[in-house]
Amino acid sequence: MTDQGWNVYDPCGDPAVITKGFPIREIQVVLDPGHGGKDPGARGPTGLKESELNLKVSLAVSQLLQDRNISTLLTRTGDYYIELDERIALADAVGAAILVSIHHNAPVAAKSDKPGTEVFAQTGDPESARLAGLLHGEVFEALVAVEGIQWTSRWDAGALRVVNSSGGDAYSLVRKPETTNALLEIAYLASPSEGVFLATDEYIQLIAPPIASAVEKYLASDETGTPLHERARIHNPTGGRRTCPLVDLE
Numbered sequence: 001m002t003d004q005g006w007n008v009y010d011p012c013g014d015p016a017v018i019t020k021g022f023p024i025r026e027i028q029v030v031l032d033p034g035h036g037g038k039d040p041g042a043r044g045p046t047g048l049k050e051s052e053l054n055l056k057v058s059l060a061v062s063q064l065l066q067d068r069n070i071s072t073l074l075t076r077t078g079d080y081y082i083e084l085d086e087r088i089a090l091a092d093a094v095g096a097a098i099l100v101s102i103h104h105n106a107p108v109a110a111k112s113d114k115p116g117t118e119v120f121a122q123t124g125d126p127e128s129a130r131l132a133g134l135l136h137g138e139v140f141e142a143l144v145a146v147e148g149i150q151w152t153s154r155w156d157a158g159a160l161r162v163v164n165s166s167g168g169d170a171y172s173l174v175r176k177p178e179t180t181n182a183l184l185e186i187a188y189l190a191s192p193s194e195g196v197f198l199a200t201d202e203y204i205q206l207i208a209p210p211i212a213s214a215v216e217k218y219l220a221s222d223e224t225g226t227p228l229h230e231r232a233r234i235h236n237p238t239g240g241r242r243t244c245p246l247v248d249l250e
């Protein structure tokens, strides 16, 4: 802060001076549309960028929550880049009850007759596990009812923890926030059949209500959804299957 105002960086990373603004107060839910700008994330068979789809879903969820008198804030509202640490700082600074990061998956997993919805919870936070479980339960139930889709799924899809080799949460957006959080990978944008469906307006209208319902249930009840997998997935940034089922070796 200076005599002229606040020195800040704008969403394009350029320095700017802010002389006035609106204080953000009493935010209950921070929605984080993953990626943006120079980081488009996954890409679908129609050319749709994950960053764009994440934002569409987040805006639709935000509107539904506001209609139910639940206050929301988005970490980004357009197609621009924002650092993970800034997203986290924003959620922690406004004192939100929860941070929900919204993504669509990229690595091609096996074909499946069920959606491969994954929700990542923060290690050691039972409330994060409850949030992840509610999100998984509602989202999976909405998707599995859609007919005629060739889904993609990993064998350990569900509500789970993803850890690195030292045992900490692999994704900083899950590990670092003090705010209770969950990271939602709704479905596989990069897969041919479901990627075409995910690019439709019908999909946005289908998926926003269950996400909003999961958030509302989290805030208003002690309900739990899908139980968290007991065993965490070991994150392997180079790809490949690194998590093993529990097997007794002789």
Ligand SMILES: [Zn+2]
Binding pocket: 034, 035, 041, 042, 050, 103, 104, 105
């Ligand atoms: Zn993503």
